[in-house]
Amino acid sequence: MLTIKMALRNLRRNLRRSIITASAISLGLGLLMFSSGGTDGMTNRMIEKGVGGSAGHVVIQPPDWQEEREARDTVPGSDAVADKLGATLPEAFIIKRVFLDGLLTSPQAAMGVSVVGVEPEREARVSEIDEKIIVGTYLDGDGRGIVLGKTLAESLDVELGDKVVLMTQGEDDLESRLFRVKGIYSFGVIELDGSYAQIELASAQELLSLGGEVNQISAHLPSARDTEAATATVQAAFTGAGVDVLPWQRALPGLAEYVAAEQGEIYVMYFIIFFMVGLGIVNTVLMSVMERLREFGVMLSLGATPGRLARLVLTEAVLLGFLASLLGVGFGLLFNWPLWTTGIDMSAMVGETVEVSGLAMDMVIYGDLSAAKTLFFAVFTWGLTVSAAFYPAYKAATLKPVECLQHQ
Amino acid sequence: MTIVTVDNVTKTYQQGKIVVPALRGVSLEIEAGEFTALMGPSGSGKTTLLNLIGGLDAPSGGRISIEGEDLAAMGSAGRSRMRLAHLGFVFQAYNLIPVLSAYENAEFVLLLQGVPKAERRRKVMAMLEAVGLEGMAHRRPQELSGGQQQRVAVARAIAAAPSLVLADEPTANLDTKTGVALLDTMKQLNREHGVTFVFATHDPKVMERAKRVVRLVDGLIAEDARIEPARAMAAAG
Numbered sequence: 001m002l003t004i005k006m007a008l009r010n011l012r013r014n015l016r017r018s019i020i021t022a023s024a025i026s027l028g029l030g031l032l033m034f035s036s037g038g039t040d041g042m043t044n045r046m047i048e049k050g051v052g053g054s055a056g057h058v059v060i061q062p063p064d065w066q067e068e069r070e071a072r073d074t075v076p077g078s079d080a081v082a083d084k085l086g087a088t089l090p091e092a093f094i095i096k097r098v099f100l101d102g103l104l105t106s107p108q109a110a111m112g113v114s115v116v117g118v119e120p121e122r123e124a125r126v127s128e129i130d131e132k133i134i135v136g137t138y139l140d141g142d143g144r145g146i147v148l149g150k151t152l153a154e155s156l157d158v159e160l161g162d163k164v165v166l167m168t169q170g171e172d173d174l175e176s177r178l179f180r181v182k183g184i185y186s187f188g189v190i191e192l193d194g195s196y197a198q199i200e201l202a203s204a205q206e207l208l209s210l211g212g213e214v215n216q217i218s219a220h221l222p223s224a225r226d227t228e229a230a231t232a233t234v235q236a237a238f239t240g241a242g243v244d245v246l247p248w249q250r251a252l253p254g255l256a257e258y259v260a261a262e263q264g265e266i267y268v269m270y271f272i273i274f275f276m277v278g279l280g281i282v283n284t285v286l287m288s289v290m291e292r293l294r295e296f297g298v299m300l301s302l303g304a305t306p307g308r309l310a311r312l313v314l315t316e317a318v319l320l321g322f323l324a325s326l327l328g329v330g331f332g333l334l335f336n337w338p339l340w341t342t343g344i345d346m347s348a349m350v351g352e353t354v355e356v357s358g359l360a361m362d363m364v365i366y367g368d369l370s371a372a373k374t375l376f377f378a379v380f381t382w383g384l385t386v387s388a389a390f391y392p393a394y395k396a397a398t399l400k401p402v403e404c405l406q407h408q
Numbered sequence: 409m410t411i412v413t414v415d416n417v418t419k420t421y422q423q424g425k426i427v428v429p430a431l432r433g434v435s436l437e438i439e440a441g442e443f444t445a446l447m448g449p450s451g452s453g454k455t456t457l458l459n460l461i462g463g464l465d466a467p468s469g470g471r472i473s474i475e476g477e478d479l480a481a482m483g484s485a486g487r488s489r490m491r492l493a494h495l496g497f498v499f500q501a502y503n504l505i506p507v508l509s510a511y512e513n514a515e516f517v518l519l520l521q522g523v524p525k526a527e528r529r530r531k532v533m534a535m536l537e538a539v540g541l542e543g544m545a546h547r548r549p550q551e552l553s554g555g556q557q558q559r560v561a562v563a564r565a566i567a568a569a570p571s572l573v574l575a576d577e578p579t580a581n582l583d584t585k586t587g588v589a590l591l592d593t594m595k596q597l598n599r600e601h602g603v604t605f606v607f608a609t610h611d612p613k614v615m616e617r618a619k620r621v622v623r624l625v626d627g628l629i630a631e632d633a634r635i636e637p638a639r640a641m642a643a644a645g
Binding site for chain 1: 493507520
């Protein structure tokens, strides 16, 4: 109790320095939380876009389908698998897709395309493509519609309502079908706008003679943070079923690598910033020890042990760090508020849409700061403050009484 | 009973390339109940000897023991424990802990010793009363005069009933009247409670009250005289 009492009073003794030090720590934490919220918001948005449009948080595919993505390689008993997946993950939204590559021809031109067969009503709930339609409408279940990108439409020189022929490898021979351009979309991303199209799932199954089977059944979770647990649950449920169960990170390795690289860069930046903050704290605490040399000499003379002096210095850091971390969390929540409510519109600086790893990212940044991360940052900041006091505490513990008493 | 034994102690300091001998071979014993003044000009080794007796520094040669325990055999933590158990200090610059009140300063050593709260309170209030500061227990050092701070320092030094109080120039920063009052208080504690005091001092007022004067010159004892018996004989005669 004496140590805590003295520590609190010592912090109050030089109130200006304590406030300045606590402010530096808390503002650093607040900015860290702001940066993390914005970065995680962008990253999670990127994951949602990528996962939503091309896979799912958890996907079920034929064994080893990920490497070759052979269109005629399907999940046996796809409907039953989809039903079982829905029962295993009641909170998830289940999507079925067929993926094929082919040649899309018009009277004027022919282009290689990647085509996905989808259930339009369900697909519209996880993908943005229906919102990006600039001409016509999204697929509506009539069976002969195709939606394609603006750049592809221009390459084929087709407009809304025009006919195109999709040719692909069927069961035994090349198969082709006539489709009518139902809608033209624009993401502002060359890859998506220039070589990608969607048709209805039944049309794709018919074209490839798949019956009712599909290449991929995906589960879309309320949050990407639930992926790991959900994957484990599905893997357990489908053990021995002759399918691959993959998290999105393995279904979309390019996106996963990009996200990991981004996270790595961010954490390096955090380390550098907090290393510098830590050095500042070391200097401040050391200065407070050196200012009290005589006082420490007196305490040693009276019978205080070197360990008690070290504990006093560390207790001051514990209290200061705790208060600063609390304040920092407050700052962090305050700084994140605009990210949570209105977002921060960066489009004036970088344009409305920016391509990132093949995805079209809107430049209004919304924050996503988890309670777990907030707690981690707060505890880390507290720990950093205490760690920064170790050296000054060691110096205090190794003081020689007579030298301290001679100090002015 | 002998409290302090100093046996042929030397102390040298290195100042750059120059070796400065502060003590050149000092031997003496301090008995319980003494009121002893170490006197001598600046640089004679008074404060050095006091610091060595207090275990705040280590001699270059010789041996010092407190109540039979050799200081050289103790580590720094051991010397801290020895000071806590046996010694009290009064410094020239008062050296009260600024964030603690007068009461808390006087209580400090008792807290370190783990004395229960009720007993601490009883002892501290008794000591503050003995030095005339019972009404100022809750004041911080910056709210006390120099003399009052030094009284608190005396209360702190004796609250735990140490075997020995070491006082380094305790009256140097006080005016005459305050210094006299402080010395009279310490003398009263010596007389009524048997507290042993050793002073390092220039102040002739200390010498007037001392039972024994040890005069140091250039790191050696030049004179070691017991005064009180002579004073008592003179008064009777």
